[in-house]
Amino acid sequence: MLVDCSQCRTPLQLPHGAKSIRCAICHAITLIGEPRNAPPTPPPPYFPPPTTYSSNNYNYYAPPPPPIPAPLQYNHAPPSQPPSAYGRKKAVIIGIAYKNSRNALKGCINDAKCMKFMLVNRFKFPETSILMLTEEETDPYRIPTKHNIRMAMSWLVQGCQPGDSLVFHYSGHGSQQRNYTGDEIDGYDETLCPLDYETQGMIVDDEINATIVRPLPPGVKLHAIIDACHSGTMLDLPHLCRMDRTGRYRWEDHRPRSGAWKGTNGGEVISFSGCDDDQTSADTAALSKVTSTGAMTYAFIQAIERGQGNTYGSILGAMRSTIRKTDDEIGGSVVTTLLTMLLTGGSAGIGMTQEPQLSANEPFDVYTKPFSL
Incomplete structure (x- = not known):
């Protein structure tokens, strides 16, 4: 003994x-009589009581969220040992440029670098707790392939405990594919496009939800920042915030008619995305030697840096305002000017219809709930 x-x-x-x-x-x-203390008995799993919902002339009960594990084949750390968690903060940051392809993007790797800088310097995420996946990485397990992104998502939520703050950031191509189960209001699943999506396929929102949303236990918070086309409901969360240009909003019910559970196991998930499901997100034009960024990531970081990040509503409103502003209204930095040129169909040769979206596992007052990472 x-x-x-x-x-x-x-x-x-x-x-x-x-x-x-x-x-x-x-x-x-x-x-004798001073034996080592046994570890405390873990609390029983949290299951919120079922609630009756009514939407679009149908009623159903949301079943209690079962503790769904991540896919077994990815339920381990990559062989190269990604960074260990420290300080109850972990992040996965993905930036894909699709270099030397017909689908190349210019700002996504810069998005990843800017997001990491902000998490480390403003929100005190230790660098050792951030897993970066870009084409610039020398570690083969940090190249943003479908396999590596799946492993990174599993790593993000493994071993999470109450009080943990998790971040999932993705900048790259997003797409849609036909849904045949009836779980999508518009009839389409949203998808992420890994670097090798043309040969290995895309990652569907159902898998993203099952991997990083449903397993989250009480006390764990996950923020997702998705800068991609068709990204409004990329995490398949049950509620989408519909906000008009005056700032008024309502929560739209996106729970599947089949009754499939898309919430968490007691944790909290909030997602900012670059556009609605039927819209495209812009990559800011790069002229001369100026660095380009994604419009949504740029607007998100600007909202934080300009002191407009007190609540989720203030961030969403600031992001939408930034993307709508004209060149005369903004002025200022060259990057901002490039963003405006793209919005107005300038150097990029196209206009942009893009409205950042907010979704969550549970509705809340967006103007009183404080934002924190």
């Missing part, structure tokens, strides 16, 4: 039948 030394707390092996033992470190005598 193991006992702790009564003076220096060194673990000691008590011989069978012995009434006391002398510590070889401090020489104190420990009497």
